[in-house]
Amino acid sequence: MKHSVNRPPTPDGAEDQGNEPTLQEIINIKLIESGEKERLMELLRERLIECGWKDEMKALCRSYVKKKGRNNVTLDDLVHLITPKGRASVPDFVKAELLQRIRSFLMSAAL
Amino acid sequence: MCLRSSSYTSPKPCKHLADYKLRHAFNGYDSLQNCLKTTPIGRTRVDNHNTKIPRCNFCNGYQGRLYICLMCSSISCSTHILLHTQSKSGHDVAIDIERSELYCCLCCDQVYDPDFDKVVVSEQIKGLCPGRSNKRRRLDSGMELDLKKSKRLIAMRDGRAKSCYPLGLRGLNNLGNTCFMNSVLQALLHAPPLRNYFLSDHHNRDECKRRYGEKLCLLCEIGALVSAMFSGDRSPYSPAQFLYSWWQHSSNLASYEEQDAHEFFISVLDGIHEKESKVRNSSKDDGDCQCIAHRAFSGSLRSDVTCTICGFTSTTYDPCVDISLNLDTVNLSAAEKTGLSTLSGCLNLFTRAERLGSDSKLHCQNCQELRDTSKQLSISRLPLVLCLHIKRFEHSLIRKTSRKIDQYLQFPFALDMTPYLSSSIVRSRFGNRIFAFECENSDSSAEYEIFAVIAHSGMLESGHYVTYLHVNNQWYKCDDAWICEVDEGIVRASQCYMLFYVQKLLYYKANKDLSCNASVESR
Numbered sequence: 001m002k003h004s005v006n007r008p009p010t011p012d013g014a015e016d017q018g019n020e021p022t023l024q025e026i027i028n029i030k031l032i033e034s035g036e037k038e039r040l041m042e043l044l045r046e047r048l049i050e051c052g053w054k055d056e057m058k059a060l061c062r063s064y065v066k067k068k069g070r071n072n073v074t075l076d077d078l079v080h081l082i083t084p085k086g087r088a089s090v091p092d093f094v095k096a097e098l099l100q101r102i103r104s105f106l107m108s109a110a111l
Numbered sequence: 112m113c114l115r116s117s118s119y120t121s122p123k124p125c126k127h128l129a130d131y132k133l134r135h136a137f138n139g140y141d142s143l144q145n146c147l148k149t150t151p152i153g154r155t156r157v158d159n160h161n162t163k164i165p166r167c168n169f170c171n172g173y174q175g176r177l178y179i180c181l182m183c184s185s186i187s188c189s190t191h192i193l194l195h196t197q198s199k200s201g202h203d204v205a206i207d208i209e210r211s212e213l214y215c216c217l218c219c220d221q222v223y224d225p226d227f228d229k230v231v232v233s234e235q236i237k238g239l240c241p242g243r244s245n246k247r248r249r250l251d252s253g254m255e256l257d258l259k260k261s262k263r264l265i266a267m268r269d270g271r272a273k274s275c276y277p278l279g280l281r282g283l284n285n286l287g288n289t290c291f292m293n294s295v296l297q298a299l300l301h302a303p304p305l306r307n308y309f310l311s312d313h314h315n316r317d318e319c320k321r322r323y324g325e326k327l328c329l330l331c332e333i334g335a336l337v338s339a340m341f342s343g344d345r346s347p348y349s350p351a352q353f354l355y356s357w358w359q360h361s362s363n364l365a366s367y368e369e370q371d372a373h374e375f376f377i378s379v380l381d382g383i384h385e386k387e388s389k390v391r392n393s394s395k396d397d398g399d400c401q402c403i404a405h406r407a408f409s410g411s412l413r414s415d416v417t418c419t420i421c422g423f424t425s426t427t428y429d430p431c432v433d434i435s436l437n438l439d440t441v442n443l444s445a446a447e448k449t450g451l452s453t454l455s456g457c458l459n460l461f462t463r464a465e466r467l468g469s470d471s472k473l474h475c476q477n478c479q480e481l482r483d484t485s486k487q488l489s490i491s492r493l494p495l496v497l498c499l500h501i502k503r504f505e506h507s508l509i510r511k512t513s514r515k516i517d518q519y520l521q522f523p524f525a526l527d528m529t530p531y532l533s534s535s536i537v538r539s540r541f542g543n544r545i546f547a548f549e550c551e552n553s554d555s556s557a558e559y560e561i562f563a564v565i566a567h568s569g570m571l572e573s574g575h576y577v578t579y580l581h582v583n584n585q586w587y588k589c590d591d592a593w594i595c596e597v598d599e600g601i602v603r604a605s606q607c608y609m610l611f612y613v614q615k616l617l618y619y620k621a622n623k624d625l626s627c628n629a630s631v632e633s634r
Contacts, residue, residue: 028173032164038150046466055459074220076189079176 027106036105040098047094056089057082122545127203127215128222131181134201139181140230147211147234151422152464152485155211155235155542159184165208167191178205178214192216212543221543228544235541277582279306281340282347282592286354290591291372294576296350297589298563298609299379300333300340301580302496303617304407309337313403329382330403332356347592357382372565372576373435373500373609380404380432408432410494413533416473417485419466423477428491433498436461438518454522454610457501462489462531489536493528495617497559499610504571515571519606522561524581524599526612529557559612560619566605579605 021029031037048054060082065073124132131139148158157179159165166173167188176189182202187195196202196216204222205214211231215222279301283293299305308314314330332353339348358365361378387402400409412431417424439456464487467473472481501520506513529535538544564579578589579602588597 025173029164042150042152049463074218075214076219079189 030109031102031105034105034109040101043101044094044098047097048090051091051094053086053089053091053094057086060085122223124224125215125218125220125222127217128213128224131201131204132224132226135181137226137230139204140227143206144230144234147231149235149422151417151419152540154209155231157206157208157211169194177208178216179208180205193219210542223543223545225545232541232544276345276587276594277585278343279341280580280582280587280589280594281345282589282594284347284349285591286349286351288369289350289354290576291370291375292350292354292357293591294565294578294589295372295376295379295609296336296353297578297580298565298611299376300337301563301582302407302611303562303613304495305333305403306337308403309334310341327356327359328386329356329360329379330386333379333383360385369572369574371504372567373433376498376500376609377432380408404432405430407496408494408498410434410490410497411492413489413491415487415489415537417464417487418473418475418478419483419485421475421477421482423475425476432494433500434461434490435500435502437502438516438520440516440518452518452520454499454520454526457520458528458531462487462536487536489533490528490531491533493532493557493614495614497526497528497612499612501608501610503567503606503608513571515567515574517606519604521603522564522607522610524561525615526559526561527557528559532557556614556616558615560615561610561612562618563611564602564605564607565609565611567608568606576608577605 028037031040061078064078064081068077143157146157146159147155149155159179164173165177165179165186167177167190168185169187169191172188172190174188177186178189178192179186180195180199180202181204183199185195186208187205192205192214193216195205203215203217205216206212207214207221213222213224213227214220283296285293300309312334314334316331316334319328319331336348336350336353357375357379360382381404383404384400384402387400387404400406410431412429412434414427414429415424416426436454436457437460439452439460464485467484467486469483473484474480475482475484503516504513505516560581562581566577566579567574568577569575577591579597580587580589581602586597586599586602588595588601
């Protein structure tokens with residue numbers, strides 16, 4: 001990536017959180033490093049397509065765009081529209097499956 | 112890789128993107144090339160080769176959408192990206208790290224640039240192993256048949272006929288559980304390419320008998336049938352001669368039992384093809400065959416089998432004369448889902464990437480090992496006449512039972528097959544990219560109009576087939592010997608088993624020639 005001469009100095013925010021990473025962050029890092037996060041994301045995508053969740057979100061976006069007009073909608077609008085509905089409508093069996101995967105990963109990573 | 116914008120509209124860049132391009136051209140994009148990482152299934156992310164996970168410069172957050180600035184490589188989350196662009200003038204354009212998509216911070220919206228997509232896609236292709244080269248098949252869609260000649264062959268209309276139904280509508284007598292045959296014949300004889308072919312006497316029966324003697328010829332039989340249907344005589348016709356000839360061709364199906372209409376359809380096309388290949392003494396593969404059955408119905412399916420570990424894709428092409436679809440009986444979680452099965456749902460299911468189970472691992476040429484694979488079908492060449500077969504009859508060999516799926520299927524009268532083409536399916540694997548990278552033949556249209564529906568009612572063993580035909584903007588129900596006008600609502604509500612669509616351009620031309628008021632030249 002091109003490094004511009006005018007690169008801003010590292011903001012204070014990065015140093016401000018305290019030295020200890022939270023448990024959630026540690027788990028996240030472990031998931032990413034081992035490649036498990038990528039696999040989980042793929043599994044999630046597959047399940048959400050299979051159960052029709054993706055089609056539902058698509059339909060929501062389409063009807064919104066139809067209502068507002070194609071040129072009056074931004075990506076941010078759509079994200080704000082479907083995020084709450086999307087989170088709420090993930091089927092329980094999908095959540096359960098992923099939690100189970102994460103659980104077994106944690107056990108094998110012996111955290 | 113070609114840049115074809117005709118079949119895919121290129122959105123105009125916002126003025127901030129346009130400004131950026133003016134000032135920096137491809138500098139940003141080129142240096143991006145080393146930082147793109149592709150996963151086997153085709154997602155491309157931006158990877159700075161940092162050991163740390165990307166975090167927002169303002170809030171240190173690592174969740175949600177993160178963007179990397181094209182100018183200074185600083186990372187911001189979607190909440191704080193506006194702050195970044197406000198603090199640094201000219202830092203308007205950023206890239207979504209997870210998806211490699213352009214984002215304009217001032218417009219707060221995704222933007223598109225073919226040059227950017229070209230860079231990303233070329234990296235994706237480098238990252239995955241290329242499949243087999245795509246053999247271009249040109250479909251001879253120039254079926255310029257002389258319709259004036261076909262009109263001369265139609266005898267003057269029987270003055271006693273009271274109805275002014277369009278030419279060609281005539282009932283077929285049931286000869287003993289032969290509604291499966293009658294329904295398919297009605298659809299076939301009204302398929303514009305076939306109807307025109309036979310009406311133009313392209314298969315001359317006298318000449319055929321002279322050359323090949325009295326031997327069985329399904330083409331002659333169909334020709335005789337077409338003449339009878341278009342003779343102007345409205346009394347129901349008994350296709351006994353045709354039935355007899357077909358029995359001789361498909362002796363395994365010869366009986367008075369109810370048969371499957373789809374099976375009959377395939378065997379008729381097969382019979383037409385067989386005769387043609389004997390005549391031409393050639394054994395061309397189905398894709399190039401010039402027999403009328405293949406010229407009308409032949410298309411090509413593409414199958415991509417991808418190794419889930421390395422991304423190596425092996426591509427094969429298979430000719431097909433129809434597409435058999437499973438019903439999209441999907442269990443949906445949300446309460447508001449009505450559970451309606453639609454044709455587009457079935458087509459989506461058909462072209463969806465499917466993970467093959469771990470018990471059916473395939474050998475990957477690249478990894479040199481058995482691997483989990485993902486398979487995806489798409490249509491690489493569309494036929495002139497598209498026959499869609501809905502798999503309502505389930506035969507379980509294990510349990511030795513068969514059952515019929517009665518689920519209602521909603522289908523459109525106008526069908527756009529673009530999303531199911533190989534170009535669309537393969538393009539979508541690369542994310543939201545805006546140009547076609549496979550030079551598909553865009554001369555043939557992907558828009559279709561329906562002209563016939565074969566509906567099945569009743570149970571597996573004792574059901575009944577009828578055909579609905581759309582002629583001159585009116586729907587007709589062909590129930591063996593009885594033809595009557597019906598409302599389009601009846602057709603929509605019917606339990607469709609086979610759907611026949613024809614390319615839009617052919618459809619309008621065909622209907623123009625068949626209009627009720629067209630003058631018929633007497634012999």
